[in-house]
Amino acid sequence: MTLPLGTRIFLGTTLVVVAVLGSALLVTKRQADAAADAASARALGATASSVHEALESRSTTLLRLTQALVQVPAYVSRIGESLRSGDRANLLDQADELRLQTGADWVLITDGAGVLQAWTANRGSSGEDFSRGALIGRAMEGQITQGLWLEPGEEGEELYQAVGVPMTDPGSTTPFGVVVSALEVDSAFVALVRRNTDSEIVFFSLDTLGVPQVAVSSLPSEAVAEEVRAVPVGKGEDTAFARFPLRAGEESYLGASGFLRTADGVPLGGFLALHSRDRELAAYRQLSRTIGWSFVVGLLLALGFSVLMARRITRPVRQLVRAARKVSEGQYTGRIEASSGDEIGELAGAFGQMVEELREKDRLVEYLKTGGQRGGAVGLAVTVGARADGPGSLTVGERFAGRYDVQEMLGSGGMGVVYRAFDREVGESVAIKALRPELGELDPTLLERFKQELRLARRITHRNVVRTYDLGEVDGVYYITMELVRGITVATLIREAGRLDVPATLTIGKQVCRALEVAHEEGVIHRDVKPQNLLVDPSGFLKVMDFGIARLAEHRSDPGQALTAAGVVVGTPQYMAPEQLFGEAVDGRADLYATGAVLFECVTGRPVFEAPSLVALLARHLEDTAPNPRALNPDVPESLSLVILRALARRPDDRWPSAAELLQALERVQA
The missing domain is CATH 3.30.450.20 (PAS domain)
Known part of the structure; x- marks a missing residue:
């Protein structure tokens, strides 16, 4: 059966469209798959x-x-x-x-x-x-x-x-x-x-x-x-x-x-x-859908084009047939019309992707600048280089109490002599504090105070407090063992620098307050906060040392049983609160006064009051008001001066109520 010319043109055009579009889809899919x-x-x-x-x-x-x-x-x-x-x-x-x-x-x-x-x-x-x-x-x-x-x-x-x-x-x-x-x-x-x-x-x-x-x-x-x-x-x-x-x-x-x-x-x-x-493949699939619709439209266009082409082609043929018949009939007239044309379609597309990398992590380590690179090993709050000779003192090189190898004398403090020793039982170095030989025979009050020193200090566990380990007695020598801390005292920092900058002072003050806050919660008053008793270790931690003169805050009904008798001054006068200087009962606010005195000395390089004798110092406490630190160092912020002056108030009720509130006040100061 012979198909009409118009049908054959339609089918031929359709096959061309299907082949072209199908090939384009196949190639595009393979390329899209490979690219994907x-x-x-x-x-x-x-x-x-x-x-x-x-x-x-x-x-x-x-x-x-x-x-x-x-x-x-x-x-x-x-x-x-x-x-x-x-x-x-x-x-x-x-x-x-x-x-x-x-x-x-x-x-x-x-x-x-x-x-x-x-x-x-x-x-x-x-x-x-x-x-x-x-x-x-x-x-x-x-x-x-x-x-x-x-x-x-x-x-x-x-x-x-x-x-x-x-x-x-x-x-x-x-x-x-x-x-x-x-x-x-x-x-x-x-x-x-x-x-x-x-x-x-x-x-x-x-x-x-x-x-x-x-x-x-x-x-x-x-x-x-x-x-x-x-x-x-x-x-x-x-x-x-x-x-x-x-x-x-x-x-x-x-x-x-x-x-x-x-x-x-x-x-x-x-x-x-x-x-x-x-x-x-989303871009390709969108493109394939577009091509699919194009395929349908193309088929419709192919049908219309084939009909048009068939008409254009068959019309001249029919005209020729009619003309041939007329010639056969003896008629030589007629006209044959012919025209042609074609269209070209085009397919194009493109896509891409970008991957971002993880942000680089930044390690910021803040280190306390003062004292970090200076100073060697400082044991406790001692006078380095002091000597102790005579009965009751320990001998360097001997084994003490059957377990401690005494290696060197670090110095002497208010109540005893401090040595560095190696504890053979635990395998680490410790500090041993023995009663000073020159104190003479132990009276019951002094001995009881020394025993109480350990009992109270052992209750304080904080990274800003030197840890106390044990109490013992060997051949009449009473001693305590403590954590051996290596670093530099705040007194040494002030002596070497003249005075400390405000950020360093704030760091010191905040850490002292944290230590006192813990101690006061346990009912322990330090009574001798001073730059010599504040040690900065190489890692930037400040350690409050020498709780040896601390005693329980007076929560007793019989004042006669206090271990510090009335009128007996315990502490360092330049940093002592007025009530402590006069031998009156004290509470944690005396430590806050001493902290204010330490901060004053940090930013000014000098004590609050200077006097040639204890009597003259007492007189200054009675008659004089603490000077404004800004008058001695204009770099001190007004807010820090107010914090220090309130801590140095003569009356305890006018000072900061607690170490926690003093800490909060220091945290609000903008360095």
Whole structure:
């Protein structure tokens, strides 16, 4: 059967349109698929690297903070003492403080055998042996460790980045315990990584069969759980990222996986980076829809064109047929008309993508400028270089009390002589304070005051207070052992600098107030706050020393039982409140007066009152008002001058009511 010419032209035109548009669609799809896969691969590589960098950054920051804090002598001393004494409550307090300082989600402390002693995440748990795990086991060998930590949660395994830091006594390489800090890989971290990579992130744990189980995901867990379990993550031997397709709901993704390993390199979990192919192909699909509609319109146009062309072609043919018939009939007239034309269509499109990197983390460490780079080892509030000879004094080089190797005399204080010694039982250096030999025979009041010195000081546990350890007596020599602090006294800083700048003074004042606030809450009054008793250690912590003359605030009914008899002056006159100078009963506001005197000397370089004798000093307290620090140093802000002058008020009721309120006032001063 022969098709009419018009039909053949229509079919031919349609086939041409279908072939051209179909070929264009096929080529475009292949190119779009290849471009989408290439873009997804690049994005996945960048995402996987970003995830590793984010994890490494968090782990490194946590490790540095934990390591720095564990090296602080006060922490080491308190944790070591609590481990040796089995004081779990204090260990939990130390672990809580470490958690707050490092920003960790939880902190645990083990002893030197790897046995759990305190855990902020499970406060009732103790006695569990963690030594078989590489994170703690290797830390027990003195190594710094980090790796993945799994904990069971309500909805499955929870992933933590954990670091292990060994704790050692000064001069020792054998750890007496291990501190572990951990940060959870949680939804907030996943959301942060997703924002910075524009990719979906899934963290998973591996079950006992090595099958991935979703731990936390930027996609709904129920939408990806089954697909994640089928992901070919391998067995963890490769370090390269495995790539695979994955479908979650109606969305298609190209994924890459990486492992998270324990401290000994065993993969117990990992992450999936998922980049949407649908998003990459969105431009192509929009284009394909446009081409599809173009195809329909093209067919309609092809039909119209074929009809037009058929008419244009057949009309001359028919005209020829009619003319031929007329010629055969003897008629030589007629006209043949012919015309032709064609159209060209064009297809074009383009797309692109840009990936932003994670912001670089900035470590800002503020260090107390004064005293940080100067000064050697200063023991307690002592006169360095003083000597003590005679009966009752300790001999350098001897073993005292069967456990302390006396190494040097640091100096003499108001009630005793201070020595540096090595405690053989705990393996660390301590300070020993013995009663001054020149005090002569001990009367019961002096001895009772000395015993009370330790009982009160032991109740104060704060990083701004020198820790007191023990009280003892050997061959008539009464002594206490204290934390040995290395640093420089505020008195030395003032002497070397002439006077301190306002920011340094505020730092000193705030730390003194924090120490006094804790002491006053325990009912302890220092009574001898002065620059010589304030020590700044190399880490920038100020230590208030020499609570040896402190006694309980007078909450008694019989004043005759006070250990400081009426009229007996205890303290350093230049920093003493008027009521203390006159031997009257004092409370915590006397310490606030002394703190004001210290701050005055810091910013001016001179004491509040100077007099050649105690009698003259008493007269100045009665007759004179403390000078304005701004009159001696115009750089002192008016707000700081008012704070200091109120602390130096003659009447206790006119001073700051408490150390906490003085601290708040200092915090409001703009340096």
